[in-house]
Amino acid sequence: MFDIKWISANPEAFDAALATRGAEPLAASLIALDDDRRSVVAEMNAAQEKRNGASKLIGQAKAQKDEARAQELMAEVAGLKETLGQLEARERQLTEDLRAALSVIPNLPAQGVPVGEDETGNVPYFRTGESAETRPAKPNLAFAPKEHYELGEAMGGMDFETAAKLSGSRFVVLKGQIARLERAIGQFMLDLHVNEHGYTEVVPPYLVRDEAMYGTSQLPKFDGDFFFTPHGEGRLALIPTAEVPLTNLVREALLTQDELPLRFAALTPCFRSEAGSAGRDTRGMLRQHQFNKVEMVSITTPDQSDAEHERMLACAEEVLKRLGIHYRVMQLCTGDMGFGARRTYDIEAWLPGQNTYREISSVSVCGDFQARRMDARYRDANGKPQYVHTLNGSGVAVGRALIAVMENYQNEDGSISIPAALQPYMGAIEKIGG
Template identity: 50%
Template sequence: MHDARLLLELGDEAVRRLRRRGYELDLAGLEAMSSRRASAIGTVDELRAESKRAAAEVGKAAKAGASSADVAPDLTALKERARELKERIREAEEEVEAAEAALRDLLLVIPNLPSDDAPDGDSEDDAVEVRRVGEPPAFGFTPRDHVELGEAMGILDFGRAAKLSGARFSLARGPGAALERAIATFFLALHTGRHGYTEFSPPYLVSGQTMTGTGQLPKFEEDLFRTGTGDRGLYLIPTAEVPLTALHADEILPAETLPRAYTSWTPCFRSEAGSYGRDTRGILRLHQFSKVELVRICAAEESPRELEVMLGHAEACLQELGLAYRVIRLAAGDMGFNAQLTYDIEVWLPGQDTYREISSCSDCGTFQARRSGIRSKDAHGGRGQVATLNGSGLPIGRSMAAILEQCQSEDGSVTLPEVLAPYAGFRRILADGTTE
């Protein structure tokens, strides 16, 4: 969440930057709300000071009244004034609460300020390609997509998944399920063993406060799955970014312990509201999928460097698998709500003859940390701001799709990347679904 004072200090610069991502900041409205809050707080302070003086006068009069009956009328009047002041303070405090709530509601829906390193534009067509790694495989036959391959081998069953849960669910069977587990285990081993991440197994249900702190609420309410009603309601996580980032909500972290690097393999749940018609075939866009997530927490000034570090860790997954991919920098208007700069990694899918997103790595700056109340303190007691970053490292389903498509043979078999064989327990999935 933004600091209203900082936005007002930036003024037209804040308007310019937010306009790049399609948000029109009402500076006058923001200033009016901030002034209302400041005025309400000032009124409370004045009334409390006056109440304190009135209480002292009541005490003085009561003491004097002990030796003089003539003071009684004045004491009654003073007590009535003190009572009236307490009532006015209560009303003024309610105004402070209302003013603060109105300002908070506004600040909660203002997206992060985009970095000037993000190109202009509002669609994937405006992204800037940074690099390509690996050559897309050249086949002497027409490559099949992962749906056709998986169903032919019997390792993916979308019909039964639909029978169980409806559209946009998948069911992996036998070697398919083993391959999913192998991919996730390999990614976790890579990130914890080589890249220094600490692995967590967090709750999959979190509170509305947790969702708000990490920027999912109120913006993405319709894209979330909620359980229960009223205050007892919890949300299924859309990504492990949510619990991993919120681990330190309302905490002050020792500066010498930064950066921190966390990872987790969890299911993710998304209603995908508004995305119907996009990547609906197969396992590219599901209501439930699993993903290995990366989260980094660092000193605010270190976030640009940390973004490059995390991007390299996500890329390493594809490099180890030997899959062709490219990296793009998203346009300001196409980034997620929390991000100030985002790189997407797109893997080559021969079945679609194009690159498709497999990871987004985002620098959120201090945006999420402010919302969640995460700060730092150095050894001398100096307070500092922290930044949060997150990225996919990587989603299991999309990784599986890319492996099936890039590693297929004309006979319908798939040879796994060598690094996966020890985790899967086999090297090939044959056309009839058996392994060797």
């Protein structure tokens, strides 16, 4: 969500930034809509002032026993009351029209974000002093690696056929040692972020109101991408990510600067309709309607948000370093970033079975874009209310981490070695299957 005052003061910069995201110029139409609204407000104020003046004159006319003049003024006040009602209705409609127009505009990219139309414009990212050698190496497999679903089905731990009977496509039933491994991965990641990275563990609701989805910018633009269930006279959404409830923990809050940063983490199921992904990743667990994910959310001050973004990226990377999974980090270009992001880093894990990298985490800084939608603020050092900055990141997707572990730690006999970091969560066993 944007401040219309800022757009009015910077129309060319606003349109230029939108252009990098493939959007048409909108400043002129938004300013015109706001001008109409402000014009109506001016008419309301003038009418109210005139009404107040006429009301005072009624008292004077009655005191002077000038009933004719009093009746004339009363008729004028009645007319002004009707006019005010019409103007107030018009102002409410224009305010809602402006809010609706602003709510479907993507966030503006931060300075330095590469400009591009799609994922082909993304660029590799390394922090200062970092190199490829600081990340785990690719596994040196002496045999033709299999994909995760081949390994899982052969082991009897992945059942897509039964899941389809229960729920349809893009679901899976995990069983036995594979189910235990998936649970171990989630517990390991949550423990890491809570015990070592300083996040507060949260168990949030998995069903949220439209207002919460609006606050983190999933609605109204992407209404068709989610699952909803009727609730009373309205509906509730199944969370597509724990980002929604975690970020909304500060909804309509006025925090103190000393409280920030706030850091939350949760391990939750996520539900996505995957609208528009027909034909993509139809085999295996890469693109599911239901999956588990560890989510990290930070709430901070504007001057600390970029540093917090780098910190959050490092927290997500540490998961893959501990698991010994080779990965790369890509900085997303303007055309590939999510709707609410100012800057995004994607972590892509190496999958030997596919012989390619696949996204396993996305870490974004949103600036005050979500905070304006949620009315989430803090008092700065001068006591002035300011909007917080919000950040979110996968720390990481549990299902995709399971895929990465299975494919990177597979053995020629079909067994899967257990990374050392996960063995305490697996009863100290070193291998499953085979």
